[in-house]
Amino acid sequence: MNEIKWGIIGCGDVTEVKSGPAFNKIANSKLVAVMRRDAAKAEDYAKRHGVPKWYSNAADLINDPEVNAIYIATPPLQHEEYTIAALSAGKPVYVEKPMALDGAAALRMAEAAKNTGVKLVVAHYRRAQPLFLKIKSLLEEKAIGDVRFVTLKMLQPAASNVIANSEENWRINPAISGGGLFHDLAPHQLDLMLYYFGKALKFQGIASKKDHASPVDDLVTGQILFEKGITFSGTWCFAVPKNETADCCEIIGSKGKISFAVFGQSIKLDVDGATETIDFEPLQHVEQPMIEKVVAYFRGEDTNPCSAEVALETMKIMDSFTAS
Structure with missing residues (x-):
């Protein structure tokens, strides 16, 4: 596969800046088709971004002979269906996080990739960004010595501005998202923990509703025991006042x-009483470094930057945190 000719399934808001334009800014990569169920919106996206083809049916895009790789950027509900359809058509897939609605669906996707022998990458794209690569190098250099434990707080008011904008607030519809804002944000955080600290040996959590009118849990806590005895403790709450945002x-x-x-x-x-702050420039397209790695992998030039098996572990941890 010399040039990766991409088709996007779900060319919604998340693809406007975060990912979509990056496909045309990487060597040996080109965006040739997009799909959205609303044909007029698919056409509008294509014309604004200079994409030659647009579809309102995912099967038509998957079966387009010019398209040789698929990026799935729909809400999680459709990830399993479209991933398996694309893999069955012999086309490698880059699928957005969270990988699926739950671990069971993610496992079926991983098995489909294994059974078809077609490549599948999950978009835990912070793995490829300079800031998080720097943290990994600091850990490998033992800049803070041997890691003892990790704590994380993600506290947001109900109307959080951290998430991407969307016409429909599907992120708080569990039938579409798998859960609430935890399911949208925690995959980034938990994947980084796996990236930094390796295999999770034990994990458990508690989830509850602070806003009882909400259809989803808005408070989640969880603990993980990693290899080498490193422990993680995380709290996610999406029902705090603005002045408690963290x-x-x-x-x-x-x-x-x-x-x-x-x-x-x-x-x-912070080391031995001395503090250093390392700043990074915001990325124009936050997924571009990851997409570069995906292109290299699809072309046979590099390894998988985030395999289905690795992403499945994140889904299992999320399931355990929210099982209650």
């Missing part, structure tokens, strides 16, 4: 700590 992850080591916001642009390194 996005903070702290990695505590034997010599100091690394602090950062998963949705921020800087790292704070």
